[in-house]
Amino acid sequence: MVDPAQLSYDILANAAALSVPGLLWAFLYLVAWEDGPFSESLGLGRRAFWLLLPGAVLASFAVLPFALISNDVLAVSFGGAVFPLLVGLLAVRRYTGRARAFLGRLFVLIAVESGVGLFLVLPVSAPLAEGLARALGGDVAAATTLLVLPIAVLVPAVAYGLYGRPPAGSPGTVADGPALAFLLVLLSGVLYTTFAASSAIPGVGITEPFPFYLLPPIGAGVLAAFFAPRVFPGREGFALPLVYLATTVGVLIGADLLRQPPLYGNGPPGLYSIGGAGVLDLVYLSGLLALASAYATHRLLGHSRAPLGTAAPAFGVSPGAQLARAFRAGVDGHLPESLDASARAARSAADRTRLLLDVPPAPPDRPWEGLKVPGWVVSDQASLDAIARTPTADGREGFRAWLTARALVRGAEVMADGRFGTLRLRTLGFLLDLAIVGVPALAIWAGIVLATPGDLSDVLSSLAFNGAIYGFIALAFLYRAVSEAWTGTSPGKRVFHLEVRDRTLGRIGLLTALVRNASILPVLTVLGLGGALVVAFGAKWGTFGSVTVDGIALPGAAFALAGVVAFVVAGVALLGTFGALVIHLSADRQRIGDRWAGTWVVRDRPPTGPVPRTPPVPPPPATPASGAGPSG
Numbered sequence: 001m002v003d004p005a006q007l008s009y010d011i012l013a014n015a016a017a018l019s020v021p022g023l024l025w026a027f028l029y030l031v032a033w034e035d036g037p038f039s040e041s042l043g044l045g046r047r048a049f050w051l052l053l054p055g056a057v058l059a060s061f062a063v064l065p066f067a068l069i070s071n072d073v074l075a076v077s078f079g080g081a082v083f084p085l086l087v088g089l090l091a092v093r094r095y096t097g098r099a100r101a102f103l104g105r106l107f108v109l110i111a112v113e114s115g116v117g118l119f120l121v122l123p124v125s126a127p128l129a130e131g132l133a134r135a136l137g138g139d140v141a142a143a144t145t146l147l148v149l150p151i152a153v154l155v156p157a158v159a160y161g162l163y164g165r166p167p168a169g170s171p172g173t174v175a176d177g178p179a180l181a182f183l184l185v186l187l188s189g190v191l192y193t194t195f196a197a198s199s200a201i202p203g204v205g206i207t208e209p210f211p212f213y214l215l216p217p218i219g220a221g222v223l224a225a226f227f228a229p230r231v232f233p234g235r236e237g238f239a240l241p242l243v244y245l246a247t248t249v250g251v252l253i254g255a256d257l258l259r260q261p262p263l264y265g266n267g268p269p270g271l272y273s274i275g276g277a278g279v280l281d282l283v284y285l286s287g288l289l290a291l292a293s294a295y296a297t298h299r300l301l302g303h304s305r306a307p308l309g310t311a312a313p314a315f316g317v318s319p320g321a322q323l324a325r326a327f328r329a330g331v332d333g334h335l336p337e338s339l340d341a342s343a344r345a346a347r348s349a350a351d352r353t354r355l356l357l358d359v360p361p362a363p364p365d366r367p368w369e370g371l372k373v374p375g376w377v378v379s380d381q382a383s384l385d386a387i388a389r390t391p392t393a394d395g396r397e398g399f400r401a402w403l404t405a406r407a408l409v410r411g412a413e414v415m416a417d418g419r420f421g422t423l424r425l426r427t428l429g430f431l432l433d434l435a436i437v438g439v440p441a442l443a444i445w446a447g448i449v450l451a452t453p454g455d456l457s458d459v460l461s462s463l464a465f466n467g468a469i470y471g472f473i474a475l476a477f478l479y480r481a482v483s484e485a486w487t488g489t490s491p492g493k494r495v496f497h498l499e500v501r502d503r504t505l506g507r508i509g510l511l512t513a514l515v516r517n518a519s520i521l522p523v524l525t526v527l528g529l530g531g532a533l534v535v536a537f538g539a540k541w542g543t544f545g546s547v548t549v550d551g552i553a554l555p556g557a558a559f560a561l562a563g564v565v566a567f568v569v570a571g572v573a574l575l576g577t578f579g580a581l582v583i584h585l586s587a588d589r590q591r592i593g594d595r596w597a598g599t600w601v602v603r604d605r606p607p608t609g610p611v612p613r614t615p616p617v618p619p620p621p622a623t624p625a626s627g628a629g630p631s632g
Helices: 003-032 036-042 046-058 078-095 097-123 123-136 139-161 174-199 215-231 238-260 281-299 319-331 335-356 377-391 395-419 423-451 458-459 465-488 493-494 510-518 519-539 556-585 592-597
Strands: 063-069 074-079 199-201 205-206 270-272 497-500 546-549 552-555 599-603
Touching: 003 036, 003 046, 003 215, 003 281, 036 046, 036 238, 046 281, 046 510, 046 519, 046 552, 046 592, 063 078, 063 270, 063 465, 074 078, 074 465, 078 097, 078 238, 078 270, 078 510, 097 123, 097 139, 097 174, 097 238, 097 270, 123 139, 139 174, 174 215, 174 238, 174 281, 199 319, 199 395, 205 238, 215 238, 215 281, 215 552, 238 281, 270 465, 319 335, 319 395, 335 395, 377 395, 377 458, 395 599, 423 493, 423 497, 423 519, 423 556, 458 465, 458 519, 465 519, 465 552, 493 497, 497 510, 592 599
Parallel strands: 074 270
Antiparallel strands: 063 074, 199 205, 497 599, 546 552
């Protein structure tokens, strides 16, 4: 007989599991694009979107092993845990008066809370739990849950007691004491409720039933937005990145850290990954749930959505994008808007070229001054500016203005093209970087394969071999991202005098570097999986049987090795061709990751000598109309 209550529960649970991730991704996209200035100022704008969604999906195989426990290996997933944590930390640190001191204190207090909590759930503390269970007449599991409660209450109180209310820093920052205490209150609440509702199932992992996994992050988001005016008067928006970080860390400790110990050593060796479910993991989803509920409450309470503090560097709008806007506006019949966008596109192109060629700034009314351009360029810019100030209703005149702007933009692109890194140099730099991280990886894979007894199946099921594959993908990604964030380039690029810069030619930060290199993860994945398999097949050549083709026995190793090599070559060729095509078609020589992050790969100094190509000859220039003419 069907139980209606159980059937309803199952339907709701499945509907939530299927719909919540998609709804959260849609929310993240809408906030990053539709509420751009506010979200960018919070550190949760477009770069965060690119890293948290496509970047996290592409990082499915980027898992970094970092601890050996009994016969098991503990690892952390980049997409499911590292990316959410870094986004939260980088966002929160922007609003504190002393970011380094604030984060240092935060890490110490989190380490104390998680360390004591871990001690209380380990077998060494079983007598405490058993004694409490006897005293309360309950079971040991409930007593263990109760033991964790005091530490979850004491740590936030200690934080506020130690640091009090120091004076606020410069405008746009918040006082460290209240922010730290408030963050730890939210974190501890999520930690404890998650720990109480979750359980460890051998062979499955950490689970939390519906609807309990929804309640802690949603509750934390609502409370954060509700109390924000009392804790951060005038800067209520700070509660959004704060609750995102607090919830992500709280779920990570309450579920993965405190619930995983029972899984270790109870079966065959395994690789246990924090955030291992990637974009479907609770560590990943809970922070977004808290952010969404906090944002909704923030809106309902009527809090300000003005940009908070010093806004993060904006992407800016490229001259090509401005031309596209001008064309769409003209097609839609908005001629004044189209004319204005055309004139701004040409001016923006001049400014971009001046920046890339290191030419001193020009007066506002003469954007092309100092650039080696024909006289008609200056005249056409003046005509565009004039017609934008006295717009016409003549559609033909608007189209001629757009054609003129397009010619100026293309001419500026030709002039500045020599500053960008060529496809050849970028490819050579990538290959050199790949050799730096790939040669040691090959040696490690070969050592593991040769040290593993048995045939190929034993190697493929080896925990060390699989950990080395995932670790290569993760470390190769970190090598690129960290070197670009710290030095502005990578060792391979430096050899060829290439640098990674934002669209103001400034140095990029860690978030930008992570976003930029997320698009490289598919290539690293193909090389990691395929390269390791090539080594394994080559070393275990003699363990293969034969393959019969038309009655002829052929060595199976040859077929297996050929198949893996074909996979690697085809995968790298396909991804490389796509990347090269994107770079070739981009006026700024950007690949997908550069477009996500808003970065350029440029030579370390402007080119010298004459420009090898000349700007194209423009169409007849647009002229200011004295009156309205027929539309066309």
